[in-house]
Amino acid sequence: MLQRVTAYLLIFSLAAVNFSRFFVYAGFELNKNYIATTLCENRDKPAVHCDGKCYFAKKIKQADDKQASDERQSQKSLFLEVFVISTTDMKFHSSLLQVIDTPYDDCLPPTPAAVIFQPPQLG
Numbered sequence: 001m002l003q004r005v006t007a008y009l010l011i012f013s014l015a016a017v018n019f020s021r022f023f024v025y026a027g028f029e030l031n032k033n034y035i036a037t038t039l040c041e042n043r044d045k046p047a048v049h050c051d052g053k054c055y056f057a058k059k060i061k062q063a064d065d066k067q068a069s070d071e072r073q074s075q076k077s078l079f080l081e082v083f084v085i086s087t088t089d090m091k092f093h094s095s096l097l098q099v100i101d102t103p104y105d106d107c108l109p110p111t112p113a114a115v116i117f118q119p120p121q122l123g
Contacts, residue, residue: 020063020066020067021060021063021064024056024059024060024063025056025060027059028052028055028056028059032051032052035052035055035056036050036051036052039052039055040052040054040055041054041055042054
């Protein structure tokens with residue numbers, strides 16, 4: 001039950017981030033009269049017919065800037081997580097790897113290929 005609630009909460013939060021413009025637009029449409037009469041910059045100039053669109057444009061710009069800064073911050077944190085500098089030395093010891101030390105025998109006769117394939121003499 002707790003896992004299902006957590007999953008729904010995560011899905012909703014991811015959707016909320018992607019639909020932030022929609023939420024700003026819905027809030028503007030629901031409060032259009034209040035925004036036009038109270039928060040609009042051009043409320044003293046009725047000839048402009050702004051009706052709160054200036055406030056809406058500011059809110060959209062703020063939402064876009066916030067989303068962009070959140071994306072940059074998450075990318076920075078991912079970048080920092082990937083590049084962690086470790087100061088400890090890592091040594092791997094394996095019993096599968098063995099050094100076989102065989103002495104080199106210099107007294108072996110030359111191979112037949114070395115006798116047959118000789119470079120030509122110059123001159």
